[in-house]
Amino acid sequence: MGAQIRVYRRKIASTSSMKKIFKAMEMIATSRINRARRRSNETGPYANALTRAVSAVATQTSITHPLISDGSESRRSAVLVMTSDMGKAGSYSVNAIKKAEGLIERLRQDGREVELYIVGRKAQQYYDFRNRTYEKVWTGDTDNPHVETAREIGEVLLDRYSTPYEEGGVDDLHIVYTQFQSMVSQEPKILRLLPLTVVDAKEMGEEIVPGEDVSDDEFDNAASFEFEPSAEEVLDQLLPRYIETRIFSCLLQAAASELASRQRAMKSAGDNADDLVKQYTRLMNNARQAEVTQELSEIVAGADSLAAS
Numbered sequence: 001m002g003a004q005i006r007v008y009r010r011k012i013a014s015t016s017s018m019k020k021i022f023k024a025m026e027m028i029a030t031s032r033i034n035r036a037r038r039r040s041n042e043t044g045p046y047a048n049a050l051t052r053a054v055s056a057v058a059t060q061t062s063i064t065h066p067l068i069s070d071g072s073e074s075r076r077s078a079v080l081v082m083t084s085d086m087g088k089a090g091s092y093s094v095n096a097i098k099k100a101e102g103l104i105e106r107l108r109q110d111g112r113e114v115e116l117y118i119v120g121r122k123a124q125q126y127y128d129f130r131n132r133t134y135e136k137v138w139t140g141d142t143d144n145p146h147v148e149t150a151r152e153i154g155e156v157l158l159d160r161y162s163t164p165y166e167e168g169g170v171d172d173l174h175i176v177y178t179q180f181q182s183m184v185s186q187e188p189k190i191l192r193l194l195p196l197t198v199v200d201a202k203e204m205g206e207e208i209v210p211g212e213d214v215s216d217d218e219f220d221n222a223a224s225f226e227f228e229p230s231a232e233e234v235l236d237q238l239l240p241r242y243i244e245t246r247i248f249s250c251l252l253q254a255a256a257s258e259l260a261s262r263q264r265a266m267k268s269a270g271d272n273a274d275d276l277v278k279q280y281t282r283l284m285n286n287a288r289q290a291e292v293t294q295e296l297s298e299i300v301a302g303a304d305s306l307a308a309s
Contacts, residue, residue: 005291007241008284012277019273025088026266032143033183033259037240047249054242055196057234059229074171076113078135078160079104080153080193080247082177082254083120088269092178092186092261093122096254099188100176107174117153119251133243143255143262150248158243161194162292176252178257184264186257193246206228 030303081100083093100123116134118124120142127134136156138149163169173193178186227234 004287008280008287010044012280012284015273015276017278019270019277022266022270022273022294026270028264029259029263029266033256033263036143036252036256036259037180040249043245043249043252047245050238050242050245051196054235054238057231057238073113074110075165076115076170078105078115078117078157078170078173079107080173080175081118081119082250083118083122083123083126083173084258084263085121085139087122088265088266089258089262090268092258093120095124095188096176096178096246097123097126099190103174103176103190112171117157119153119254142251142259145248145251145255147244147248150251151244152242153247154243157193158240160222175247175250177254180253180256180260183260186260191246191250193243216304 079100081096083096086091107114116132118134118137119139120126121139124134124137124139138153140290141149157173160170161173165171170188172195175191175193177189179189179192180186
C-alpha cells in the first residue's frame, strides 16, 4: 500500500508541475492575442484596397508585363503553407496542412506541377517525416511575424513567378493560411495571390480578397485611371508591394489564429490537469484509507490471538 501511495504522490506532483506550465502558456498567449488581432485588423483593409488597385491597373491596360498573367494554361503552381513553429496549439497546424494537401491534390489532378514553400516548423516536420520535398522554409517568428519575413518570402515567390515556365518558373501563386474569425473560431483558407483571376479562384475554392465576395465584374468596372509616368512603371511599383502586403496580412492572420488556438488548448489542458490531480488525490486517499483499515485489522487480529492464548 505504501508503494501505491508514493506512486500517486509522484503523479500528483508531476501533473501539478505540468499544470503550471499550461497556465503560464495560456497567460502568455492571452496577453499577446490582442496585439496580434490589432496588427491584423490594421493591415487587412490596406491589403484589400491594394489588391483592388492592382487588379484595376491590370484589367484596364493592354500592356505586356512579366507579372501579369497572359491567360495561358497554368502548368506549375507555387503553394505557400503557413503553420506554427511550436506545438501546444490544438489542431491549428494540422488543419492548415490538411487544407494545403487538398489544394495540392486538386492542382495535381488538373495536371499541374506543385512547388511547396513552408512557413513554420510544424509543416517542415510533417513533410520531412514523409520525405516530401519543398523549395524553402521560413521559421522563427510565426506567432509574431515581421515585415522583413514577408518581404523575403515575397521576393522569392516573385522571382519564381517572373521566371518563364521553361526555365523552371511558376504560373500561379497560392497561400494556405488560417483566418482569425473569433476567439473560438479560426478557419483555414486558400488565397489566390497571382494571377488575379476571380473566376479561376472561385472554381478552386479560393479567395482574392479575404472576407469579401468579389466578382470579376467589380474588377472590370473599376474606376478609370490615368497613369503617370506609365502603366508599366506603376505596375513595377505596385505589384511587389502588393505581394509583400498580402503575405504579411496572411502572416498576421495566422499569428492571431495560432495564439487563439494555443490559449484555448492550454486552458483545456490546464482544466484536464485539475481533473487528474483530483482523481489521483481521491485514489491516494482511498489507498491510504485501505492501508489504515488493514493495519487496524492486523492489530485486532493480533489482540484476539493473545487473548485466546
